[in-house]
Amino acid sequence: MTGMLCWATVAWLLGIGLYGIVTSRNYVHLVGCLSVVQASTYLLLLGIGYRWQAGPPIFYDHPPGTPAVDPVVQALVLTDIVIGATVTALLLALVLRLHKRTGSLDAGSIRPLSR
């Protein structure tokens, strides 16, 4: 049951994030929606590696062999966070520059090339 809830949340985050991007009229809002899409991948990866009744995959204070959640997906999530942070920072820098140039943040009013 809880497993189903996890996958449903993943799908919901992906859907709502994409919906937000499609309908967005503000670049900052759009970058936020992209982060929501990304959050769905975090949850998916963590959900895949999760084991019931298992501790963190650190065997410093308990013996090796005790049940632990999958450390590989956690490493993947960590890399994912780094990539997400890079992309978000870059996007926000671009948005700032764009705002300086055009005075607008409306994705609908700024086009890459004019007619």
Added chain:
Amino acid sequence: MSVWGLPGLVPLPVVLPLVVAGVLLAFSKLLPARLPDAIAVLTTVTVSGLCADFALHIGDQPLVYWFGGWTPRDGQVLGISFAVDPAGAILGAFSGLLFTCSLIFAWGYYDEVHAHFHVLMLLFMAGMVGFCLTHDLFNMFVWFEVMSVAAFALTGYALRSSSLVGALNFTVINTIGSYLILAGIGLLYAQGGALDFSALAQAVAKTPADPVLTAAFALVAMGFLIKAAQVPFQPWLADAHAVAPSPVSVIFSGIMVPLGLFGLARMVCDVFAASPEVHRVATTLLLGMGALTAVLGGVMALIQRHIKRLLAFSTISHTGIMMIGLASLNRVGLAGLLAYLIGHGLVKASLFMVAGIIEARCVGTDEIGLRGAGRPFWAVGIVMAVGALMLAGLPLGLMKIGSEQIVGAAHAFRQGGTGAVLIGAACTGAAVLRVAGRVFGGFGPVPGEEKRAPTEQEREKADRPLSLMLAPTLLLLMLAVLPAESGRAFLDHAATMLRHASDVRDLVPGSATGGLASPSARRGELAAPVMRTIGPWISVGLAIVIAVYHLGRSRIQPAINKGVDRVLGPWVEVLQGLHGGLIGDYVAWVVVGLAVFAVTCAFA
């Protein structure tokens, strides 16, 4: 001399540019003006040479390197490896060559920004080579991200509002693609319990019909198709490539976009080699998408007036042609994909350099506004015209081998692909030929449908020496035109190894891999001898006819022109509107693509 026999050198083509980039960044303020140029060129030449050396000296087994010595133990894969096969190595060498030419082309282009341009370019190349050589799914994803982030930053480099919007569109769409790939990787790991290609392939071979695996494939494939700009994910490419600085567009169109297809080829032929479901989805859906992309890209190129945007649409069209080769999933089609990828990359890179020369010399990229402006340096126009004819399918060099094999494979496999290849090639060739005639010959005073296209006035640094810009342009075009028959055997070998990378045929007797190999592949080699010999000339002829018609509108009765405009106008408006630069629309198309993929996978 060969470095073969020193497997420890395998990571060097990736490590070297990363280290040099770091050093350049640290000392960027101290280095004299031209030193970063020289260091960067030296690095790219070294990387290209190393990869070429790998490519030429690999036998029937890929060259494997386990990072940190984490070799598999008791059949359990724990570490991450690079496995250099001829296909990956030759693409690494090719990207090194393109970066070298692009850096020479850009010599002195970015004086004011210290070495930041070179740092980004070297990071870009490191990501690309790592992507080509890796044998681990997540590692492949990370290299693709390194490549993408460098590309995003380079697109917006000029900081004009058009390039900022182009970079934003590029970043958002490609990042969505990345997240889809990551979700697919997660599902694959959940079912396969590994990230190494071979280990995953074995896991797939055990449960080939698992719907979760098919879903994983759909997600990963969608991600790569977004990056390879296939219909309906294509519009971002035109926005990004049109506004990026020309030396960067050279890399984008020359290799970065087609690499998405290479990644997909690795997925289909390596990880999912044993899954008949995936092969069924891949053959039907990829062939259809490729054919549609080839035609749509060609038509869109014909109705552009911004020269770089026109070339960008031509890249979309040719990537579609490559996809037709990939969709056949046999050795001939894959060899065709590799040959076409490199041949097209050489031609398109030199054409983007010509666009850069026009931009630097004539201060503008608007085809109609620049009519006749190129007359003082008409020799460049000849380069452009030759490039245009190559795009149209002139049977020369690597592109000839590539299109022959793609047409052969598509013909054996299903008839539909051949026509799309010819139409796509003819349209893009005609479009570029028209630009050459108009800008360098002063023909075509009466514009046609292209006058409705978006454009802008941009300017690139104009006081660079023409010789430094022309030398790499000519070199690339010469390499593209040179006879490449001796490369046929190598490409064949590379495609064979790419197709049987994980060699899971023994695990699953009579599975999709084995079944696909025999009859269709053999027919592919023999098929369509007529199409092979006259096909290229049909598309070249068609390209010349279209270009002559477009340039000769002033000699036709104005009433006829007006009538044609009235008929085609609304359609052109619709097509332009679909590529209107609005990010929300593009993402809506991504969602449509997601739905198409889901439906196809459900009913495959």
